[in-house]
Amino acid sequence: MPKGLVVETELRVRFAETDAQGVVYYAHYFVWFEVARVNFLRTLGFNYSEAEKAGIGFVIAEAYCRYLAPAHFDELIKIKTWVEDIGRSSFTLGYEVINGETDQTLALGKTTQVFLDMKGTRKPIPIPAPVREALEKARDSGGETGGNVEGRAVGKASPH
Amino acid sequence: MPKGLVVETELRVRFAETDAQGVVYYAHYFVWFEVARVNFLRTLGFNYSEAEKAGIGFVIAEAYCRYLAPAHFDELIKIKTWVEDIGRSSFTLGYEVINGETDQTLALGKTTQVFLDMKGTRKPIPIPAPVREALEKARDSGGETGGNVEGRAVGKASPH
Amino acid sequence: MPKGLVVETELRVRFAETDAQGVVYYAHYFVWFEVARVNFLRTLGFNYSEAEKAGIGFVIAEAYCRYLAPAHFDELIKIKTWVEDIGRSSFTLGYEVINGETDQTLALGKTTQVFLDMKGTRKPIPIPAPVREALEKARDSGGETGGNVEGRAVGKASPH
Amino acid sequence: MPKGLVVETELRVRFAETDAQGVVYYAHYFVWFEVARVNFLRTLGFNYSEAEKAGIGFVIAEAYCRYLAPAHFDELIKIKTWVEDIGRSSFTLGYEVINGETDQTLALGKTTQVFLDMKGTRKPIPIPAPVREALEKARDSGGETGGNVEGRAVGKASPH
Numbered sequence: 001m002p003k004g005l006v007v008e009t010e011l012r013v014r015f016a017e018t019d020a021q022g023v024v025y026y027a028h029y030f031v032w033f034e035v036a037r038v039n040f041l042r043t044l045g046f047n048y049s050e051a052e053k054a055g056i057g058f059v060i061a062e063a064y065c066r067y068l069a070p071a072h073f074d075e076l077i078k079i080k081t082w083v084e085d086i087g088r089s090s091f092t093l094g095y096e097v098i099n100g101e102t103d104q105t106l107a108l109g110k111t112t113q114v115f116l117d118m119k120g121t122r123k124p125i126p127i128p129a130p131v132r133e134a135l136e137k138a139r140d141s142g143g144e145t146g147g148n149v150e151g152r153a154v155g156k157a158s159p160h
Numbered sequence: 161m162p163k164g165l166v167v168e169t170e171l172r173v174r175f176a177e178t179d180a181q182g183v184v185y186y187a188h189y190f191v192w193f194e195v196a197r198v199n200f201l202r203t204l205g206f207n208y209s210e211a212e213k214a215g216i217g218f219v220i221a222e223a224y225c226r227y228l229a230p231a232h233f234d235e236l237i238k239i240k241t242w243v244e245d246i247g248r249s250s251f252t253l254g255y256e257v258i259n260g261e262t263d264q265t266l267a268l269g270k271t272t273q274v275f276l277d278m279k280g281t282r283k284p285i286p287i288p289a290p291v292r293e294a295l296e297k298a299r300d301s302g303g304e305t306g307g308n309v310e311g312r313a314v315g316k317a318s319p320h
Numbered sequence: 321m322p323k324g325l326v327v328e329t330e331l332r333v334r335f336a337e338t339d340a341q342g343v344v345y346y347a348h349y350f351v352w353f354e355v356a357r358v359n360f361l362r363t364l365g366f367n368y369s370e371a372e373k374a375g376i377g378f379v380i381a382e383a384y385c386r387y388l389a390p391a392h393f394d395e396l397i398k399i400k401t402w403v404e405d406i407g408r409s410s411f412t413l414g415y416e417v418i419n420g421e422t423d424q425t426l427a428l429g430k431t432t433q434v435f436l437d438m439k440g441t442r443k444p445i446p447i448p449a450p451v452r453e454a455l456e457k458a459r460d461s462g463g464e465t466g467g468n469v470e471g472r473a474v475g476k477a478s479p480h
Numbered sequence: 481m482p483k484g485l486v487v488e489t490e491l492r493v494r495f496a497e498t499d500a501q502g503v504v505y506y507a508h509y510f511v512w513f514e515v516a517r518v519n520f521l522r523t524l525g526f527n528y529s530e531a532e533k534a535g536i537g538f539v540i541a542e543a544y545c546r547y548l549a550p551a552h553f554d555e556l557i558k559i560k561t562w563v564e565d566i567g568r569s570s571f572t573l574g575y576e577v578i579n580g581e582t583d584q585t586l587a588l589g590k591t592t593q594v595f596l597d598m599k600g601t602r603k604p605i606p607i608p609a610p611v612r613e614a615l616e617k618a619r620d621s622g623g624e625t626g627g628n629v630e631g632r633a634v635g636k637a638s639p640h
Contacts (some may be wrong), residue, residue: 014194015194015499015500016499016507019496019499020495020552020553021379023500027350027354030346030350031174034176034347035174048175048234057341059341059343062385062387063385064384064385065383067379067380067381067382073500074198178339179339180340180393181537181539183340186540186543187336187508187543190506190507212501219501219503219550222547223543223545224544224545225543227541227543230539233340335528367554368495392529393528394527
């Protein structure tokens with residue numbers, strides 16, 4: 001369940017994301033997690049695309065989703081994101097996918113990211129200090145909420 | 161080139177949309193056209209998901225894209241959409257994909273949609289009168305501009 | 321780890337499945353699980369598309385993947401699939417994603433499917449008897465192996 | 481229409497490729513064109529992934545598809561591919577998407593690829609001589625047919 005700093009990301013279901021059951025195909029929730037993750041980290045001051053240019057990057061080590069209710073074309077979706085756990089090289093984010101109009105929880109998920117030496121060995125490296133600091137601060141936060149529409153800030157977060 | 165009513169749709173490039181060349185994979189532009197199309201039609205008062213429930217729907221008959229410059233992860237993208245042509249059962253929309261920060265044109269595209277009897281024969285039917293009227297009005301417009309962020313209105317268009 | 325009847329599904333990495341890190345994007349593994357799942361169930365005599373027409377269907381309740389090593393464009397991939405668990409309304413399949421040339425394990429995953437009354441309430445229903453029987457037989461099997469290329473049988477399994 | 485050397489690629493429709501209209505989403509045909517293109521070029525002796533490592537690569541300059549009839553989950557699809565045109569830096573392939581059981585034509589398409597200096601300027605460069613030679617031979621061929629299942633050769637083509 002959401003804890004610490006919770007960042008909200010909004011998006012609208014694309015027709016491309018639906019399947020022949022008339023609902024969003026299960027793999028697309030992991031794409032939404034990515035959109036929410038990038039947004040969460042941007043709120044923390046971590047710009048993923050710039051970091052990668054500097055040879056700092058992470059890969060996904062584990063991904064999990066529990067599906068509670070379906071999402072449909074054109075629905076407004078909110079994704080709450082928070083720090084679930086911090087390790088030496090890895091950190092885990094939690095996600096709650098919500099129908100933006102009814103507030104119904106549609107899915108709960110987690111992803112674990114591990115920092116790698118992207119330029120050299122691709123072996124795990126300790127979480128870079130400023131990232132660790134920001135993650136710890138978010139984890140220990142008193143429960144603020146930031147928010148973001150995909151592509152444009154509507155709350156505290158800045159997409160740029 | 162854009163003409164008549166031009167509606168702008170904004171989105172941000174997802175990591176999921178990139179490929180091993182480091183740029184957006186070519187098929188995803190057609191997904192972006194869909195996001196822009198749904199938004200354009202919503203601006204015209206045509207709610208696709210409600211229309212489909214009423215048995216009115218269209219399918220894509222033709223799709224075309226010319227790629228001029230690549231798009232990259234996390235870039236802000238604007239898609240201009242306008243009416244290119246109106247037939248008896250079909251209509252063609254034009255799209256211009258633009259880098260939202262540099263204003264560079266990245267791609268130009270077209271899709272032709274044809275209305276079908278979705279409940280029965282799946283044969284082409286004339287464009288429903290209110291849709292035709294709205295399309296003609298957009299085509300003959302003096303060049304207004306509406307705008308929309310994916311998931312939230314920022315201009316004239318309302319996503320709800 | 322694989323147990324009981326293990327069905328192998330082969331596919332080749334599409335360029336569309338790669339991302340700007342030069343490897344297969346993490347969400348696509350769940351699409352591969354679907355390809356493997358459909359193939360596994362077909363091997364058991366369960367044709368998903370015919371079942372859905374009869375109002376019998378399942379949805380994904382949980383999905384999990386652990387990523388061990390990356391996959392790249394054009395690599396040959398093998399996915400081993402087996403029955404992990406059988407409940408009243410749900411069953412869990414296990415997956416091992418393997419590099420088809422080096423035999424290296426790239427990922428391990430699980431999905432839990434729950435049968436729903438697709439025509440009526442969309443509430444969970446008991447696993448249909450013939451499906452349950454086939455799943456139990458697969459789970460209790462002495463470790464045979466069936467195999468299938470995406471789109472054409474190469475082993476025991478028949479794609480038709 | 482198919483001419484010269486025609487290479488056939490087979491695949492089976494994934495559930496992930498369907499949409500809420502119950503048919504394959506229009507953008508996925510361009511992914512299928514990619515699968516067919518890679519296979520066509522491999523048949524000609526051009527290994528795309530090896531070429532990219534050598535700094536030789538192409539990007540898509542134009543893509544077009546005309547949709548004639550829908551494809552559905554689990555259907556067997558055949559894609560015929562041939563050389564449509566050869567320029568200085570670019571070449572155009574044609575595609576015919578066919579229902580593998582009924583032989584009905586589902587879609588016709590084209591993509592134009594342009595060779596770029598991938599390591600340096602990213603400007604167009606002449607088609608590398610061995611590729612041009614192979615493309616010309618295919619174009620001028622008397623109408624042989626090669627074939628390939630996605631992931632495994634079934635005809636003349638070798639996926640390795």
